[in-house]
Amino acid sequence: MLKTALKPKWIGTLLGALLLATAFVWLSQWQFGQSKQVTGDSSGVTEQAVPLTEHFQPGRDMYVADADQIVTATGHFVQDTSFLISGRLQNGEEGYWVAAAFEPDGAPGKNVIPVVRGWQKAAAEPAALPTGEVSLKGRLLPSESPTGTRVNASGTFSELSAAWMANIWDRESYDGFIVAFEATSGGNDVGAASAGLEQIWVGPQPTETTVNWLNIFYGVEWVVFAGFAFFIWWRLVKDDYQRDEEYELELAAWRQRQAAREAQAAQAAAAGGTGEAGPGDPAAEPSAAHDGDPAPSGTQN
Numbered sequence: 001m002l003k004t005a006l007k008p009k010w011i012g013t014l015l016g017a018l019l020l021a022t023a024f025v026w027l028s029q030w031q032f033g034q035s036k037q038v039t040g041d042s043s044g045v046t047e048q049a050v051p052l053t054e055h056f057q058p059g060r061d062m063y064v065a066d067a068d069q070i071v072t073a074t075g076h077f078v079q080d081t082s083f084l085i086s087g088r089l090q091n092g093e094e095g096y097w098v099a100a101a102f103e104p105d106g107a108p109g110k111n112v113i114p115v116v117r118g119w120q121k122a123a124a125e126p127a128a129l130p131t132g133e134v135s136l137k138g139r140l141l142p143s144e145s146p147t148g149t150r151v152n153a154s155g156t157f158s159e160l161s162a163a164w165m166a167n168i169w170d171r172e173s174y175d176g177f178i179v180a181f182e183a184t185s186g187g188n189d190v191g192a193a194s195a196g197l198e199q200i201w202v203g204p205q206p207t208e209t210t211v212n213w214l215n216i217f218y219g220v221e222w223v224v225f226a227g228f229a230f231f232i233w234w235r236l237v238k239d240d241y242q243r244d245e246e247y248e249l250e251l252a253a254w255r256q257r258q259a260a261r262e263a264q265a266a267q268a269a270a271a272g273g274t275g276e277a278g279p280g281d282p283a284a285e286p287s288a289a290h291d292g293d294p295a296p297s298g299t300q301n
Helices: 008-034 162-169 213-274
Strands: 036-039 070-077 083-090 093-104 113-120 134-141 150-152 177-185 208-211
Touching (some): 070 177, 083 113, 113 134, 113 162
Antiparallel strands (some): 036 208, 070 093, 070 134, 083 093, 134 177
């Protein structure tokens, strides 16, 4: 069968099957990749700004329903509380978040909350905090888990942990922080741009991963199609091999019958000398044109 598979036409067919199977496998991978979809908050509730003091209270853990909400707050920054958070990416570059303590008006027990003002590339001294009453709008996020490690003595940290900063400031704090999108004071912009920082945008966090079983079914189906391409090639080669085998058997049988007829003709010719039949007697000479057994007409591919 290997000899049949090495025929030029079947080698070409195999290359075609390989290309087809490759396309099917690629389609299978694409379908599997589409089978899992991470969706954000499709209701839009988190994008509708609400007052911080009405949405979340200090002294309790932040739950899923509390986090990721855009909130507003009016209050003032606590001076001399600026700090940096290292390892933060902005447009593919690693740098630092610039944050400080903010005391919202009406917060129970004068609790503060860390507010991320913007991003800077270098570990330089944070820009001066705005004074007076400031109105903020930003996304409320859960506090990060502290590792207990300060990156260096200049006030740079590896995580934004509200509990950790509360101990450093010696102030009660909300269990979370705000990434500020807007900051105004007396009608003037005191946000990231005014402090020489880059604006940070944190979008809605993924809330659900769904599995599309139809995509998985299609992915498995394409794998089956890839295997079927090779099966078709193998089946065509096998059929060709069987035809060659049948032709060879028929040809051998025909040759054997021809040899037998020639032997009979020779015997008849030899017997003609005894008067049983003469060589010129048509009845004694077998004719291939009239014996009803033509040579096999099949040809090998």
